[in-house]
Amino acid sequence: MKRLQTNLEKKSKQLKLSASAAKAFSSDEEVNSSLATPKKFTSFLSLESSMKDEKIQVFKNEKFVCIKDKYPKAKIHFLLIPHGDTFPKLLKVADIIKLPKSVEILKEMKDISDKIINDKFPDDLKKKALCGFHSIQSMQPLHMHIISSDFQSDCLKNKKHWNSFNTDYFIKLGDLIQNLEEENDYFKSDKFNLNKQDLLKKYMDLPLKCNVCHVEQKNLPTLKRHILTHK
Numbered sequence: 025m026k027r028l029q030t031n032l033e034k035k036s037k038q039l040k041l042s043a044s045a046a047k048a049f050s051s052d053e054e055v056n057s058s059l060a061t062p063k064k065f066t067s068f069l070s071l072e073s074s075m076k077d078e079k080i081q082v083f084k085n086e087k088f089v090c091i092k093d094k095y096p097k098a099k100i101h102f103l104l105i106p107h108g109d110t111f112p113k114l115l116k117v118a119d120i121i122k123l124p125k126s127v128e129i130l131k132e133m134k135d136i137s138d139k140i141i142n143d144k145f146p147d148d149l150k151k152k153a154l155c156g157f158h159s160i161q162s163m164q165p166l167h168m169h170i171i172s173s174d175f176q177s178d179c180l181k182n183k184k185h186w187n188s189f190n191t192d193y194f195i196k197l198g199d200l201i202q203n204l205e206e207e208n209d210y211f212k213s214d215k216f217n218l219n220k221q222d223l224l225k226k227y228m229d230l231p232l233k234c235n236v237c238h239v240e241q242k243n244l245p246t247l248k249r250h251i252l253t254h255k
């Protein structure tokens with residue numbers, strides 16, 4: 025009896041472990057799960073354990089931590105994440121927009137990302153760096169992507185991955201700051217209403233287009249080869 029109990033305990037420990045491991049980090053799943061109907065998922069993918077992993081940290085101060093994305097969609101792919109007690113819990117872009125000091129915080133993120141790009145990106149990729157947020161986030165907490173726009177990576181596997189960075193589904197940091205400073209209604213407009221997830225998801229179905237010359241490509245392998253023709 026005692027033995028059975030121990031075995032059961034062991035088993036449940038193992039189960040707990042594997043469940044948390046599965047939840048720990050997978051940006052690869054991010055786009056897919058964010059596109060699932062809200063009813064389907066009960067918990068968000070958490071970045072918490074990755075944020076503490078010093079092996080993948082590229083920058084850290086009392087307010088922000090920057091880590092390598094474990095499933096990079098390009099040669100360089102980092103995530104810049106507000107952390108600590110400085111901010112209320114930020115889960116999505118709309119949360120940061122609501123903060124009274126949103127522009128200040130985003131400008132701080134801009135300064136840090138500029139520094140990270142300057143320090144960590146190889147010279148030929150510095151000018152190709154993209155900074156911004158997915159309009160629908162399924163990983164917690166809120167994170168900003170800092171990615172090189174070569175998109176040469178085996179982890180970039182499907183049209184959703186591509187369109188999540190190369191359509192208006194991707195909110196560029198500069199655009200976000202500009203729109204907030206001008207206090208216009210961009211984020212309430214029909215083009216980009218953060219409350220209308222169905223509308224945002226339509227960006228994923230747009231045809232695959234080159235991010236340099238905007239010519240449509242028939243599939244992802246063709247597109248990846250095509251990008252290499254731009255130097």
Ligand SMILES: [Zn+2]
Pocket residue numbers: 054157158161163167169
């Ligand atoms: Zn993301």
Ligand SMILES: [Zn+2]
Pocket residue numbers: 234235236237238239250251254
């Ligand atoms: Zn092209």
